[in-house]
Amino acid sequence: MITVQEAKHIILQNAQDFGVEEIPFLEALGRVLKENVVADRDFPPFNRVAMDGIAINHRFFEYGVRDFKIEGIQPAGAPQKTMDNAAHCYEVMTGASLPNNCDTVIRYEDVSINTLMATVNVDHINEGQNIHTQGSDKSNGDVLIKKNTVISAAEIGVLATVGKAMVKVAKQPKVMIVSTGDELVDVHENPLDHQIRRSNVYTLVSLLNELKIPSETAHITDEKSVLKESIASYLEEYDVLLFSGAVSKGKFDFLPEVLEELGVKKLFHKVAQRPGKPFWMGIADALGMSGRNEKTIQKLVFAFPGNPVSTFVNCLVYFYPWYKKSVGFEQQAQTAILTENVSFKPDLTYFLQVKLQSENGQLLATPIKGNGSGDLASLVEADGFIELPKTAETTFKKGSIFPIIRYR
Amino acid sequence: MITVQEAKHIILQNAQDFGVEEIPFLEALGRVLKENVVADRDFPPFNRVAMDGIAINHRFFEYGVRDFKIEGIQPAGAPQKTMDNAAHCYEVMTGASLPNNCDTVIRYEDVSINTLMATVNVDHINEGQNIHTQGSDKSNGDVLIKKNTVISAAEIGVLATVGKAMVKVAKQPKVMIVSTGDELVDVHENPLDHQIRRSNVYTLVSLLNELKIPSETAHITDEKSVLKESIASYLEEYDVLLFSGAVSKGKFDFLPEVLEELGVKKLFHKVAQRPGKPFWMGIADALGMSGRNEKTIQKLVFAFPGNPVSTFVNCLVYFYPWYKKSVGFEQQAQTAILTENVSFKPDLTYFLQVKLQSENGQLLATPIKGNGSGDLASLVEADGFIELPKTAETTFKKGSIFPIIRYR
Numbered sequence: 155m156i157t158v159q160e161a162k163h164i165i166l167q168n169a170q171d172f173g174v175e176e177i178p179f180l181e182a183l184g185r186v187l188k189e190n191v192v193a194d195r196d197f198p199p200f201n202r203v204a205m206d207g208i209a210i211n212h213r214f215f216e217y218g219v220r221d222f223k224i225e226g227i228q229p230a231g232a233p234q235k236t237m238d239n240a241a242h243c244y245e246v247m248t249g250a251s252l253p254n255n256c257d258t259v260i261r262y263e264d265v266s267i268n269t270l271m272a273t274v275n276v277d278h279i280n281e282g283q284n285i286h287t288q289g290s291d292k293s294n295g296d297v298l299i300k301k302n303t304v305i306s307a308a309e310i311g312v313l314a315t316v317g318k319a320m321v322k323v324a325k326q327p328k329v330m331i332v333s334t335g336d337e338l339v340d341v342h343e344n345p346l347d348h349q350i351r352r353s354n355v356y357t358l359v360s361l362l363n364e365l366k367i368p369s370e371t372a373h374i375t376d377e378k379s380v381l382k383e384s385i386a387s388y389l390e391e392y393d394v395l396l397f398s399g400a401v402s403k404g405k406f407d408f409l410p411e412v413l414e415e416l417g418v419k420k421l422f423h424k425v426a427q428r429p430g431k432p433f434w435m436g437i438a439d440a441l442g443m444s445g446r447n448e449k450t451i452q453k454l455v456f457a458f459p460g461n462p463v464s465t466f467v468n469c470l471v472y473f474y475p476w477y478k479k480s481v482g483f484e485q486q487a488q489t490a491i492l493t494e495n496v497s498f499k500p501d502l503t504y505f506l507q508v509k510l511q512s513e514n515g516q517l518l519a520t521p522i523k524g525n526g527s528g529d530l531a532s533l534v535e536a537d538g539f540i541e542l543p544k545t546a547e548t549t550f551k552k553g554s555i556f557p558i559i560r561y562r
Numbered sequence: 563m564i565t566v567q568e569a570k571h572i573i574l575q576n577a578q579d580f581g582v583e584e585i586p587f588l589e590a591l592g593r594v595l596k597e598n599v600v601a602d603r604d605f606p607p608f609n610r611v612a613m614d615g616i617a618i619n620h621r622f623f624e625y626g627v628r629d630f631k632i633e634g635i636q637p638a639g640a641p642q643k644t645m646d647n648a649a650h651c652y653e654v655m656t657g658a659s660l661p662n663n664c665d666t667v668i669r670y671e672d673v674s675i676n677t678l679m680a681t682v683n684v685d686h687i688n689e690g691q692n693i694h695t696q697g698s699d700k701s702n703g704d705v706l707i708k709k710n711t712v713i714s715a716a717e718i719g720v721l722a723t724v725g726k727a728m729v730k731v732a733k734q735p736k737v738m739i740v741s742t743g744d745e746l747v748d749v750h751e752n753p754l755d756h757q758i759r760r761s762n763v764y765t766l767v768s769l770l771n772e773l774k775i776p777s778e779t780a781h782i783t784d785e786k787s788v789l790k791e792s793i794a795s796y797l798e799e800y801d802v803l804l805f806s807g808a809v810s811k812g813k814f815d816f817l818p819e820v821l822e823e824l825g826v827k828k829l830f831h832k833v834a835q836r837p838g839k840p841f842w843m844g845i846a847d848a849l850g851m852s853g854r855n856e857k858t859i860q861k862l863v864f865a866f867p868g869n870p871v872s873t874f875v876n877c878l879v880y881f882y883p884w885y886k887k888s889v890g891f892e893q894q895a896q897t898a899i900l901t902e903n904v905s906f907k908p909d910l911t912y913f914l915q916v917k918l919q920s921e922n923g924q925l926l927a928t929p930i931k932g933n934g935s936g937d938l939a940s941l942v943e944a945d946g947f948i949e950l951p952k953t954a955e956t957t958f959k960k961g962s963i964f965p966i967i968r969y970r
Contacts (some may be wrong), residue, residue, distance in 0.1 A: 164817055179749070182767050197939060201799025231744025233756050249745050249807075251756040251869060254922055291937045298939050306970045307768035308941035314761035321752045327646035335655050342727045347608060348641050350661040352720035360591050376639070399657075416587040460657060462719055491923035516924050519832070529699045531706050532603060535715035541607070556925040560594035562714040 155424040157544060158471070158503040164421050164471050168437055169479035170451055172393060173327040178466075179313040182211035182305045184366040184482045185323040190298040191309075194316045196289035200282070201252040205284040208243040208265055208272045209256035212281040213400045220274045236247055242457035243272050254284055273463045286324055294430055302482040306420070325483035329369040331358045334409060335399045335460055354398035354458075354465045360562070361469050365477060369396075382412045389416060389438060396473065399460025409456060409457055410434050418455050427503040430464040432470070433457070464527060467505045470559045490519035490558040495551040501542045507536035510560065519558060537562050546554065563832040565913040565952060566879070572829050573880050577887035580733040580801060587721040589714045592774040593731040594874070594889045597813055599707040599717075602724045604697035608642065609660040611694040615665035615682045616651040616673055620689040628682045631769055634660045649681050667692035710890040732889035737777040739766045740792075742817060743807045743868055744784045755801065760804035762866075762873045767799035769877050769969070772883060777804075790820045797824060797846060797861055807868025815863055818842050826863050836950055837913040838872040841865070841880070871937060875913045875947055878967045898927035898948060898966040904958040911952045914943035918968065927966060929945055942963070945970050 156164075203209065210222055217520045222243035229234050230249035237255040244253045244323050252259070261284060264276045292298060298312050305313075305323070315320055336350045339345045346514050355371040362369045370392075374384050388395050397409060407497050410423060418436040456473055458465040491508060498504045508519040522536045538560035541548040542550050550556070564572075574585045574596050581735035582596040611617065618630055630651035638657035644732060645652050645663040660667070669692060672684045700706060703725040704719050708775035713721075713731070721729055729749040745761045747753045770777045778800075782792050796803055805817060833841050842865035864881055866873040886893050898918060906912045930944045950958050957965070 171945065180767065183771055193629055195753075197937075199758060229744065229784070231757060249743060249758075292939050299942050303942070304970070306685050307772065308874065308969065309946075310768040311761040311765035311874070312939060312942055314749045314764040315759050315870075317749055317752070317759055335657060336637065338639065341722045341725055344725070345603075345607070346641070349639065350607060350657075351723050351725055355718040356588055356722045357715050357719035360718040364715065376637070393955075399718070416855055462723075466716065466719070486920060488920040489923050492886070494956065510923070512894060512896040515897050515926075517920070518923075529605075531601075531700050531720060533721055534711070535706050538718075561716065562712070 155425050155426050155431075156422050158541075160423045160432070161422060162475065165435065165476045166479050168421065168454060169174060169385070169476060170327070170393070170454065170479065172327050174322050175325045176320045176322050177400055179310060179318050179321045180312070182321050183310060185305050186483045187301055187309070187321065188304045188324050188482075189307055189311060189322040190297045190301050190318060191318060191321075192295045193294055193298055195294050197291040197293075197315075201288050203228070203246040203248055203250045203252055203284070203287040204229075204286045205259055205261040206248050207246065207259050207261040207263075209237075209246040209253055209259050210243045211237075211240045211256055212258040212279070214241050214402065215258070215274065215279060217271065222272045224270050224272055224299070245272075246410060257285075258282055287454075294324065296536055302484065306509075309395055317370070324483075327477070327480070328366045328391070329362060329394045329396060330392040331355045331362075331369050331371045331390045331396045331398075332388070332400050333373045334376060334381065338373065340373075352421065354460065354462055357462065357466055358396055358398065358469055361466070361473075365368065365474070367477070376407050378412060381409065382416065383528070385412060386416055386461050389418070389455075393451060393453060395453070395455045396469070397421045397455070397457040398465045410436075413455055413457070416530055418453075425503075426501070427505060428500060429461060429505065430459055430468040430471070432459040433464075433468050433504070435472070463507070463533060466561075467534060467559075470504065470539070470561060471541075475514055487557050488517070488558050488560065490517040492540065492550060492552055492554050492556065493518050495519045495552050496521055496542065497548055498542060499548045501544060501546070505539040505559075506541040506542055508540045508558065509537055510537040510558070517558070519556075531559075563839075564830050566612050567774045568835045568878065569830060569841070570883065573843065573884045574887050576829070576860065576862060577733070577884060578801070578862065580735050580859070581886065582730050582732045583635055585726045586731050587718060587726055587729045590721070590729050591715070593713050594891045595709055595711045595713055595717070595729065595734050596890075597705060597730040598705045598709050599721060599724060599726060601700045601702055601704045601706055603702050605699040605701075605723075605904070606696055608696050609696050610694040611636070611654040611658045611660055611667055611692070613637075613655055613667055613669040614656050614696045615654065615667050615669040615692065617645070617654045617661055617667050618651045619645075619648045619663055620666040622649050623666070623682065623687060623778065629686070630680045630682070632678050632680055634661075640961050665693075666690055673820070680846070710892065712891055732891075734775045735885070736799070737770060737775060737802045737804060738763075738796045738800040739763045739770075739779045739806075740796070741779070741781045741806050741868075742784060742789065746781065747784070748781075748838060762868065762870055765870065765874055766804055766806065766877055767942075769881075776886070786816050786820060789817065790824065792870075793820060797826070798861075800843075801859060801861060803861070803863045804877070805863070805865040805871045807866075818844075821863055821865070822884050826861075833911075834909070835913060835915065836908060837869060837877040838867055838879070839910070840867040841872075843880070870914070871941060874941060874969075875967075878947070878969060879913065879949075882967075888943050894965050896925070896968065897963050898925040900948065900958060900960055900962050900964065901926050901928045903960050904929055904930055904950065905956055906958065907956045908948060909952060912950040913967075914945040914950055916939055916946060916948045916966065918945040918966065925966070927964075939968075 166315040167452035225242040420436040438457040633650040642659035826846040844863040
């Protein structure tokens with residue numbers, strides 16, 4: 155049995171590169187950018203009027219001139235005009251190009267307009283005021299968004315601004331999510347007394363959905379030959395297989411055996427943690443697949459224990475960071491403050507369900523009393539897990555700080 | 563000019579009810595649940611074996627028996643079996659129904675198995691151990707997920723478990739996002755010197771996308787008759803109109819005028835904030851629409867100022883809470899700690915772009931030096947806005963705590 159840290163280390167060492175694809179920018183929300191996005195011109199691209207009002211040549215204001223004849227109007231979206239007489243003014247609109255021979259904008263609030271004459275009602279103005287100078291934000295060629303940025307609404311706006319109608323993002327892995335266990339029936343079915351409905355595969359689909367990873371699902375009965383045949387075909391077609399169930403010590407839990415027979419090399423089996431201990435992890439070279447990919451991709455197999463909370467926490471603790479490392483998605487670690495003492499005796503890392511609350515700039519984590527790893531309903535009450543380290547101590551004190559893994 | 567608090571108050575008072583729709587559960591991620599989801603049976607639905615091992619009748623262990631003849635196997639997914647001889651044992655698998663006449667499970671690790679005989683190698687076991695008792699998590703009829711919960715992967719799993727293949731969620735408003743301004747060209751076009759590309763509508767589409775709200779976009783030129791005709795048709799077809807631009811004091815900014823002519827009642831114009839001050843907000847009764855909706859829905863018009871950062875922050879500060887109140891999505895306020903002194907003189911609420919960092923259970927907010935409301939590129943550097951209140955003070959001290967609005 156290895157520790158959580160060892161398991162994470164092994165998994166991150168096996169991050170894969172799924173390549174790059176080009177997609178319409180508006181579909182790129184939540185994806186990882188795989189090119190630097192540069193300014194295609196100066197920003198702003200011209201001396202941009204930043205207030206509605208009049209544009210003048212400041213020199214004349216300095217000479218004591220307060221009345222300026224209105225020579226014309228410069229609307230936004232019109233080519234730049236030229237003020238012929240430097241002692242005149244131009245009416246200018248926010249977003250417009252500053253007319254030639256003007257260098258300062260005075261907002262309407264500080265001006266009285268009388269048909270063709272504007273009178274400035276303030277005694278002090280700054281030369282160059284209310285102008286957003288060409289290139290003052292960014293210059294042509296500057297990097298606006300760095301490669302590996304996760305694309306939010308802010309990046310979508312910048313992509314539009316620089317005309318990146320198509321954008322390069324990390325390709326998503328092809329994922330198959332498989333449930334095993336003869337006790338499972340499907341969502342629309344009525345389970346018999348000894349049966350329960352499949353739920354873990356849908357939880358996993360949704361957790362992957364949060365990362366914009368599409369996935370497919372399948373169910374295989376607890377029959378070794380069927381299991382072997384199905385998995386062999388999934389290993390050909392998919393980059394990643396996620397299993398839920400059939401990895402503990404039961405008579406019918408032959409998944410690890412089948413996987414090894416199919417050439418999936420075990421990376422580890424069992425991690426010193428609760429819940430989620432019987433986690434099996436393996437890797438296979440994608441033999442015969444060189445036609446599809448220029449370089450060999452290794453196929454990853456995450457076989458999570460079948461209890462709902464075990465599957466859930468292991469997906470967050472292992473699959474998420476593996477995926478993020480694979481596509482270059484940098485993740486900031488988060489910590490929270492425990493609001494109660496927690497007793498935990500086993501020599502295992504304890505992923506405890508917590509409710510999270512922001513208070514005075516602090517993130518507080520309050521334990522949710524669940525009924526162990528089978529209690530899916532308790533996940534509904536919580537917002538995440540706090541990671542209490544494997545240690546000889548049995549009490550984690552109120553007020554201490556630990557890493558957290560949020561799922562909402 | 564009203565304050566940010568007044569503006570928020572007015573907007574929340576005008577929250578609307580868009581009704582309820584029933585959708586497939588797997589599409590409900592991120593949506594707001596509009597029914598209580600109850601347990602359709604006990605959870606677990608039977609006395610569920612929680613460890614692979616043997617099941618015995620504890621009484622015999624107490625009598626000193628350590629060798630138990632294996633009477634049979636109870637796999638997961640098989641109907642419950644009955645152990646005929648109470649002094650025997652059954653091999654049992656995780657997830658299985660506990661056989662009749664058994665009351666305690668001993669894990670394989672504590673047992674030696676010799677063909678038909680299991681020998682227990684530990685001196686102490688607890689009666690009832692390793693059994694997840696029927697109904698110990700939830701009883702038939704218990705509420706598992708409360709109405710108005712935002713559906714995460716955890717809720718998807720529970721919906722599957724109780725067989726809710728279809729689920730009632732809040733209907734989304736129909737939203738039209740409109741840009742105005744003759745200086746704008748589309749993303750795939752090459753702007754002339756005085757033009758820029760449309761970006762705010764796409765930022766808004768993406769911000770709404772984060773809330774799973776689909777939206778449509780349009781562009782209208784700065785011509786009053788065209789603007790009026792288009793808006794009249796949008797007011798018929800959509801629940802909400804979002805505008806970007808044409809609400810400040812410019813000669814061609816006749817949007818508020820046109821809206822009022824169309825019967826959209828102004829709720830306010832201008833809010834004491836930076837950026838985003840010239841925000842115009844209005845409401846119209848949906849006349850002649852009673853055929854489509856049983857009760858009259860009021861149409862909301864959010865007309866944001868056209869600068870990229872202004873549009874962005876106003877969507878987060880006003881549209882987001884309005885939408886959340888409308889659909890019953892409860893939002894927890896978040897606060898963060900300022901890491902630097904900030905000077906700000908104007909008597910306005912200041913939405914300052916910040917980089918956020920979790921450190922020792924605290925959320926730290928470090929100001930990003932942008933170039934004002936026109937500087938979209940600075941949104942890329944930040945994670946959110948810190949809301950510094952309208953106050954006579956001009957310095958907000960390092961270490962003080964203020965509300966934050968995150969966008970990543």
